[in-house]
Amino acid sequence: MSGIQDRFNSVMKSFARKEKQPDTEVVADEPNDKESHFKRVKGSDPRAATCRGKLQHKRSKLNQDINKHLLLRQGAENLLRAAENKKVRQAVALELSFVTSNLQYLREELSDLNSSVEIYQGQDNSGTPYIPMIPFGLKETKYIDFGDAFKDFILEHYSEDAEKYIGSIQDFTDIRQAMRTPQRNQNGLALLFEYYNQLYFIERRFFPPDRSLGIHFEWYDSLTGLPSCQRTVAFEKASVLFNMAALYSQLAARQERGTQEGLDSAVDSYLRAAGIYRYILENFSNAPSRDLDADVLDVLSNLLLAQAKECLLEKLLLPQEKLDLSAQLDIGQEAAQVSETYHRLREQMAAPSVQESLPLSWQQLIHIKEVYYTALSHHHFGVGLLEHEGPLTRRVADTLQLSQRDREGQLLSVEHKVPKNTAQKEYLAKCHLHEAIVLHEEAMRLYRMARELKKREMLHHVLRLGLDLSTEQYTLLQREDDFDEPVDPPVITGSSKYQLSLQAPDFSRYQVADLFRSLGPVEVFSAHHHWSAPRAVHIERRAGEGLGFSVKMEAPVVVVGVEPAGLAERVGLKEGDYIAGIDDEDLKWASHTDVVAHIRRAGSQFTLHIITPMDKTEPTPEPPRPPALPPLSDKTWGSLSSSGVSSGVSSRKPSPASSLASQNSKGSAKRHSWNPFKKGPRSDHPELYSSNVVLR
Structure with missing residues (x-):
């Protein structure tokens, strides 16, 4: 009896020791015997215990489960077509429905993980909430053993002793293994760029155009989790480029958006990520993976550009002295421009070929942003008119005239887009603020309808704060003897003083040495x-x-x-x-x-x-x-x-x-x-x- 008690106590102590140890989730799949001896490469941290690392680990496990269920479904479908016995067909059909149900559940779970945007967000030291940005998850890939294939090719094609190049083969394998788990910083980006540059030499050294070495590059779709496999190095390059852009999007989302420096860094990262997706779109085609299709890449690139414009708008909203009417109108037009960008993006995402691939929460968040920034534009127009004293300057009058247009199919509800006296100015401000309140309430309704977004407290704080500010300003205009009910104000036309340009990937910044230089000039x-x-x-x-x-x-x-x-x-x-x-x-x-x-x-x-x-x-x-x-x-x-x-x-x-x-x-x-x-x-x-x- 005492022996059993001793064993029980030792087991409990071991559990206690494990609880005290830090969480060391492995992002990649479990290594086999060949994978257990990799050396540590700068820029890679396969056992990082960060929230982002754990999320990527869960995504990797889901990818593997989805792959297993796809194989089970394929086997069940083949058996169902081949079986002639009625009872066997019924049993197989039942099993097939069970596998299909599990597969759908796994895909929904992966979509939920892609919707987990809050852990990527940076926090302002002042605690000011911000609307969450949408980062992208990294593509997962499997371990590849290049040893036998490369050694055989060196002996056959180059007629050299392959044993002399074992170290070079192992170095390349180490770099690829490290590339699977990049750090979420500049070192991780450098690792991805260096591996991509190394692929230039590897493709020319070992991949002839007329035959295959038997090396297959297998990657999981970052959006659907479905595996794709090809023998071309081009697929490997495109997947690595996708991860570069995804990592840039994560770095942008974690920037401190309460400072000008943080917003500038976020805009730069978004533009670099969008530039990489454009580069893939222009240089690679016929991709087997859904997240590398042209229509999906176009949506992802436009989403990054929209978030860059959103960060530029937030620069104008940083705490500062009281703004005059001209500055308020500029902010209103910038907000309307962001709203129009998200509106076009939402229409693009509604295409059936794209909608089924992207998480529903992304589409819901984009819809909320579209409505919210329209409300913000009306809010700043109304506050600017309300706080302005004295006659309008010529520049302000021209801005009001050009930035407000009639609603389509309706006569202009407000008699004057450019008020000529104080009463007209207050009434126009009242109409804009009332429209802002209506739109803020619509954004709150969309938030309550979104199941995944209801968990995002930071988003709720921003929407509630916008509604409260517009309501507070509208209250200042209400009087007991005022019987002029607000009507629909003019539509605000978006305009921006910023001009964004995509940044192509700068490969020359990350020089690498040819690991197989001893074979001779690669040309x-x-x-x-x-x-x-x-x-x-x-x-x-x-x-x-x-x-x-x-x-x-x-x-x-x-x-x-x-x-x-x-x-x-x-x-x-x-x-x-x-x-x-x-x-x-x-x-x-x-x-x-x-x-x-x-x-x-x-x-x-x-x-x-x-x-x-x-x-x-x-x-x-x-x-x-x-x-x-x-x-x-x-x-x-x-x-x-x-x-x-x-x-x-x-x-x-x-x-x-x-x-x-x-x-x-x-x-x-x-x-x-x-x-x-x-x-x-x-x-x-x-x-x-x-x-x-x-x-x-």
Whole structure:
């Protein structure tokens, strides 16, 4: 009995220790044996216990559950089509309805998680409530083991020992694993940008256009939770870009909106996020994931722009001295502009193809904002007219005339949009304030009708505060002997003095090093080009005998000017061959000057490692041969210059030719050797190469 009691006590103590330990939710799915040894990468925190991290962890688990139920539903549907026994069909149909019901429940739960916007919001130190912004959740992805596929491709395509690149493969795997759980700060953004830039090299090194390596990139839709899988790196790039924009939206939502600096940072983040979605929209197509479709990306981009305009309006509403009528009218027009933006966005979200993908709470919140900011515009027009003393200036009169228009299909209810005396001014103010109260009450009604938004106390405080302020100002105009009931005021036309411009992603800011640089320059040694296996050419020169060839270009150098029946031709050197190494030295990155220096130091016996390009599609006419190579002496070595052989071979880098052949070639015809890898200006910026990528 005492033994049982002891075990019970030890179990209770272990539970107590667990309760004291901080919550370390893992955002990604549980790692397997291959995933347990990843090193920590800056910008990633897979065990962050923040509210946002826990929310992302729940979203990841829901994605996996949705995937499992999709597989179960597919299996049940196949069995239902194949079954002939009536009882079996009934049992399968019952199971299918159960799985479908669970799947619908999981999707609703995911939609509720996407509606959890409050934990992303920043709080003002003064405690002033703000209308919540809408951040986007990150896409989830599964772990990928690149080891076997990359090693096989290195051995087969590059004819190199794959064991030398195990460290590079592991480094890339570590970066991708870390990218799955970025920190919610600038370090997390830098990690995503660096991984995206690294994909430029990986795609060119290991993904040939004519076949697949068997590597599948699987991502979950951030809005529906449905999995999508493709073999193209373009899908991986688009998904990473989506997460960049989503992370920007989260950073914008958490800014302190009670300060000008916080609002400026929020606007900048929103514009950068919208710019990334536009970049995806313009450079990637035929996406298998719903959240990467053109219509959804367009809505998300416009939503970010609307929230940026909302932040700019809040800058005008920051606590300050009493505003004059002109400033109040400017704020009213800005508020009307924000309302019109949300109105157009709500119409765009009402499209069936978009509506089914976006959370209902987003649409409800956007509707509330549309009504609220219309009410705010009328409030500031009414307060400005009410507090103004004296006659209207010419500028104010013009603003009133241009900013108010007749309601469609109705005569203007107010006789004068520009009041000419105090009585008209107070009556116009009364009409605007009454309209503000009506609209604030409508916003409160929409709030009460929204099930998810009823939990957002901060939103309720803002709506209640707006209603109370308008009611307080309207009370000042009420008199016992006033029998003029307010009528519908003119419609306020939106206008803004701010001009927003989207910011394209700045990939050049995050430079990365090619992890597989040892394979050679990526412009030549890539999965898009083919060449023969490296062969060793042993050169043994007798005294007084010339080498019989020249070299040109660099990284790598190209063999040109092979002398007929000369030493080079006898040992197997050909026009267009690349010199990949000499003896034990790797020369794939060497310049022509370095290669000449290595050959000069090697003396009369050395071994060249040669590769022959195989991308040539048609025979090239054989050009005229240069004169015979004279004996190579110390004097000849000293006379080698950068203008030895004039050749028509296209150079990947402008560099002088280095001649190992005769200098006495005056009057000979210029050679036009074929160059299969004509290299343009180098660039480490992958955005220059992704504009024509199409997701298949």
